[in-house]
Amino acid sequence: MTETTNLLDAMTRLIGKENMLSSIEDRICYACDGSKQRHIPDVVLRPQSTQHVSNILRYANTHVIPVYPRGAGSGLTGGAVPAQGGIVLDFTQMNQILEIVPEDLTATVEPGVVTQTLQNEVAKYNLFYPPDPASAAFSTIGGNVAECSGGITGLKYGVTRDYILTLEVVLADGSIIHTGRKTLKSVTGYDLTRLFVGSEGTLGVFTQITVKLLPLPEKIETLLIFFKTSEDAVKCANQVISNNLLPRTLEFIDKSSIDCIKGYKQEFQIPEGVSSILLIDIDGKEESVKTETALIEKIVNENHALNVVSAKNVKERDTLWEVRRAISPALYNIAPFKINEDICVPRSKILEILQRINDIHKRYPSLKVANFGHIGDGNIHVNIMYDEGNNQQLSAENMVEEILRNTVELGGTISGEHGIGNVKSKYLSFEVPPQELQIMKGIKYLLDPKGILNPGKIFLQ
Template sequence: MKTTIMIDALNRLIGKENVLYTLEDRLCYAYDGSKQKHIPDVVLRPRSTQHVSNILQYANEQEIPVYPRGAGSGLTGGSVPAQGGIVMDFTHMNRILEIIPEDLTATVEPGVITQTLQNEAAKYKLFYPPDPASAAFSTIGGNVAECSGGITGLKYGVTRDYILSLEVVLADGSIIHTGRKTLKSVTGYDLTRLFVGSEGTLGIFTQITVKLIPLPEKIETLLVFFATPQDAVQSATQIISNNILPRALEFIDKSSIDCIKGYKQEIQIPEEVNAILLIDIDGKDANVKTEVSLIEKIVVENHALKAIPAKDVKERDTLWEVRRAISPALYTIAPFKINEDICVPRSRILEILSRIANINKRYPSLKVANFGHIGDGNIHINILHEEGDQQRILAENMIEEILRNTVELGGTISGEHGIGNVKSRYLSFEVPPQELQIMKDIKHLLDPKGILNPGKIFL
């Protein structure tokens, strides 16, 4: 169909002020965090569920691909318009519709920034725990579609653990409601869980009801330096086996440390430090004190070089700012990076780290930096490489070996970033043919013409 005819029709459906079609505008929506480039034919900015329904009804009739998009911070190409067509930008559906403290729930539109919801809930002394490192800019809609995790996963779980109900527009434009706004509901199949993590391929969320919990009274942060990664991993294991569930338990390896040295003058990291744990403990004041003392004892027993508690909120924020800066800072090692987010059972962390180091010996021109949510077994493996096809191929071969080893150890190829179109070729490493077919059948049932985010998850 001619683009002009499509644009005229879309102008009529949602108003021309919500339709962007100049090349400059479309270019802004050609990317996400995976750094691919696919220019859409048109960008739409729906303002209501009815707009979304109108668009999908039309796109389904005309068989035009539709790519829902939040902030475009996804790392696996989820919102990239791989086959052209429509990008549906949700940043203008960004209202918090209600927070009901007595029900411990909030209902929001998908374009609400995660941190905005966290901040609004905190005004009622309530807490929305899922906390991806991108919380300051990613949207709840994107978080639900990716089932995002983040730094609080160990103690509080991931996005799916907080989604009670969804308003979803299906591929044909019909509107359904899954789940209930109650904390419990076992009426029929759990469609909410089916949609959470579906990466925009099964339906488009227009309202999301989340569960909130009481805001913890106190948070303490500890930065712990180690001479070896083994000591850091051993400390993490012992903290958990002592029945302490930290709010955050993050691991940073030597290569990642080297990138953030000097980023903040206040944080000096001595040369002999080869691994760091960044630990948050939260809860009632008295409990936090007891747990921090126990953790200090455990890390000393595991040869920590130094444990530095954050003195105040400002110092705590600085430490976390440094942690959040690692990902972009890795570009100081090499101009290109591939970021994997494998997750293994916690007991296999040392094994996978040692296998990765061994694999790396066979790829001496590539550098590896590891950091992440060690408490969940979810490590971000970054393969850093120079420009050129040969380097890229080497990096991809190395990743394939790492992913096969991860699955062999009982792990998963994606703990939180999703599959998108970046990892679809690896899906069969983990998902056997029969399960894969069930997934494809569900996709076909809900989106028979394949207009929703085509080219994602499946090859």
């Protein structure tokens, strides 16, 4: 009997054949994520309960089989890719919202709940789950926690880690632990919850998550502001914040990105001569939104804006954001391949990093570059577009390396929200010094001594 047959037999006993996918057609569907790598797993398991997950991990640990937790597979750094074969743990069946407690401003969910589903369900109670990755319509809370996902609301509301109160975690040996409390405050011992958030499926597997909620803002105003240069847009964004204003979102779109979305929606017209756009949401109580919007409009007009458009209603607002979300896929109009970096620098260094990217780009004239993203957080998505042939892929990789080195030099980070996975592990040491790296590896060894959880990720082997 082969090892795979043994594995399938054991899993049939432990979680039932109906929760297992073993045909090659099914397994191919789980070979990739948003990073477009391809490694076919030996089996896909679809647990229905924490006990299922515990059974699977106990077996995998005993037999040293790699286990790859997976939500929607929308990660951009290869986190859910089964790089060494073995088991994919597909959490999409564990997708129940277990409770929403308006009095406590909390919700407890299974990891496979889609982010937007949670946002919509809590909104029925006039509550708000702020982390809002552009992938919210399909990514899962489990994946968001594992990546500590950010998104468009990070400036005002923070990122996923700021909303995670408790975790139920199945460890590599199958034991089940509970971290944190369903309270807003807790300083008892080390903060294990924060350790697991952003651990990219390498330290433990989440089976239940309690998130913190906020009251749903009464009003959202959306402004679209056109500029002649990127410099004007960045300076304006900095002015907004240095005037003590904290909009819900503060997004930046450069000329290359604008060119991709021109004509995407009939009702969305971009005037000639526009090289840069800021998209700003202001939220809160009706009166304060009105005041803040007026202040922002004043700052914008003092900062050489060509034009300001405000969304008149929810439909117009949705259209503006639909266009913003369309940028990423629309970039493939420029070239068939893309490397999407998610660098983050202190806000005061945004202009400098954009200038440095521009200078670096001059050394790689065959490549196309488009920058957009969460400028309010200092988080820019640098997209390097390339064609097959003429060593363009190698040039793109060299360009990435230069950008990441410059980012770290300016006090920034090589990943603001997408994580390291296996796509960026070769760059980890640019930012993390040897002693800190050893501490991280020590934590990994303590929790997963046989290295079965998501092997091949974060660290170079």
